[in-house]
Amino acid sequence: MKTELARCCAAYLAVQGLMEQEWDYPSAYALTRLRRALQPHVDFFIQEENKLIRQYGKTGEDGQVEYTPNGTFLLRYPAQAGTYNAQMLELGGVEVELDSQEP
Secondary structure: OEEEHHHHHHHHHHHHHHOOOOOOHHHHHHHHHHHHHHHHHHHHHHHHHHHHHHHHEOEOOOOOEOEOOOOOEOEOOHHHHHHHHHHHHHHHOOEEEOOOOOO
């Protein structure tokens, strides 16, 4: 099945939330398999997102990106917001193939 990378990330977050609940064994197993299928795509997204954050984020004296109390970051050059947003949309729109094979 093909989908977009951003949808994989959203599905992964939903699965994580569902896994906090009690489930019968077949349902728990299905959730675990789904999380495992989504994990490599989420890892790739996070890796590339972090590259963009390091590229566009405002850094402190220690050279690390500074985050606000609510977990967001400020752009080093606010005029680059459009470029950053375009690259994030491009990243999230990458089409990926989900493995749907049974074990």
